Amino acid sequence: MIEVVGQNEVLELFSKLAIKDKIPNSLLFTGLRGVGKFSSAIWLSCLVNCENSDLNSRPCGRCPHCRKISQLNSVDIHVVEPDQTTLNLKIDQIRELVSESTSAPYELKKRIFIVKNAERMTDEAGNSILKILEEPPKYLLFILTASDSSSVLPTIYSRCSEIKFRDIPKDIIFDWLLKNKMAEEDDAKLISSISFGSIGTAEEYAKDPKKLEKRISFLDILTNIEKYSSFEISAKTSNLCTCIADFFVINTVISLWLRDLMAVSACREFEDIVNIDFADQIRKQAMSIPITSLFAISELLKETVKKTFFNVNPSFLSDNLFRGISLILSNN
Numbered sequence: 001m002i003e004v005v006g007q008n009e010v011l012e013l014f015s016k017l018a019i020k021d022k023i024p025n026s027l028l029f030t031g032l033r034g035v036g037k038f039s040s041a042i043w044l045s046c047l048v049n050c051e052n053s054d055l056n057s058r059p060c061g062r063c064p065h066c067r068k069i070s071q072l073n074s075v076d077i078h079v080v081e082p083d084q085t086t087l088n089l090k091i092d093q094i095r096e097l098v099s100e101s102t103s104a105p106y107e108l109k110k111r112i113f114i115v116k117n118a119e120r121m122t123d124e125a126g127n128s129i130l131k132i133l134e135e136p137p138k139y140l141l142f143i144l145t146a147s148d149s150s151s152v153l154p155t156i157y158s159r160c161s162e163i164k165f166r167d168i169p170k171d172i173i174f175d176w177l178l179k180n181k182m183a184e185e186d187d188a189k190l191i192s193s194i195s196f197g198s199i200g201t202a203e204e205y206a207k208d209p210k211k212l213e214k215r216i217s218f219l220d221i222l223t224n225i226e227k228y229s230s231f232e233i234s235a236k237t238s239n240l241c242t243c244i245a246d247f248f249v250i251n252t253v254i255s256l257w258l259r260d261l262m263a264v265s266a267c268r269e270f271e272d273i274v275n276i277d278f279a280d281q282i283r284k285q286a287m288s289i290p291i292t293s294l295f296a297i298s299e300l301l302k303e304t305v306k307k308t309f310f311n312v313n314p315s316f317l318s319d320n321l322f323r324g325i326s327l328i329l330s331n332n
């Protein structure tokens with residue numbers, strides 16, 4: 001059975017709804033990347049299809065239906081996720097899903113459609129799914145996932161019941177890393193802090209030391225950015241972003257650096273710093289940057305992320321972002 005960590009409230013809600021036979025057919029799961037939206041979607045798919053679920057309103061995890069769903073090994077379960085090159089959900093992918101949704105289940109009780117990162121749906125793709133989301137037949141279950149409700153097309157949002165996922169507390173991530181022998185205590189402390197509520201991010205950091213090294217390279221540049229010329233910044237960052245996935249790693253590192261600077265600027269309290277290994281540098285840097293500049297960087301970050309919808313070269317975006325931050329800080 002698939003493991004869901006730190007989202008007991010959500011699972012309990014599903015159980016309560018299942019007892020009353022009131023699970024909506026179009027759902028939107030919102031929450032940070034890596035908080036367990038997909039694993040919860042699989043859990044719910046098992047629940048509505050389990051052959052023994054009447055025992056305690058939880059899926060048994062052992063019946064053929066539960067097993068097939070957990071292994072994503074059924075003709076009745078469809079997972080659609082963004083194209084790996086552009087990270088967009090394209091019209092063709094959604095059209096295919098809509099066409100699949102016209103038939104009843106072959107072997108399960110309900111056919112399941114999971115659309116990951118629904119915020120990456122182009123307008124055209126979003127429009128093509130509206131009709132089926134509005135009134136899906138009883139034998140279908142649509143689960144869309146997204147980082148937050150405001151990033152999803154409003155027409156999609158209004159047709160789905162939203163289930164909010166909380167950020168997973170640091171101590172749960174820390175215990176999970178130790179229990180699964182994924183990190184030693186010191187590393188687990190750092191990883192659980194910089195994952196900022198996301199068990200998926202924690203897992204990636206624990207499994208891929210290169211990702212931790214990249215983060216350090218980015219933070220070395222960010223915490224010293226005022227010292228570099230625009231040319232030096234381009235030289236330092238040119239090899240760090242080779243694909244769109246790298247760009248989103250950069251985006252996360254910059255967001256958390258910015259979050260720490262804002263926390264220090266606003267409260268002058270330092271215990272709350274996420275990047276605990278860069279706490280001294282961030283504290284010092286926060287003293288010299290006005291809050292208006294931090295807001296300007298936040299806007300720059302949002303605008304740059306929007307450009308990822310239009311297939312702009314990721315390395316160009318990353319370069320512009322770092323140089324844009326440098327420009328904002330030099331105009332203090």
Ligand SMILES: [Zn+2]
Pocket residue numbers: 049050051052053059060061062063064065066067
């Ligand atoms: Zn079962």
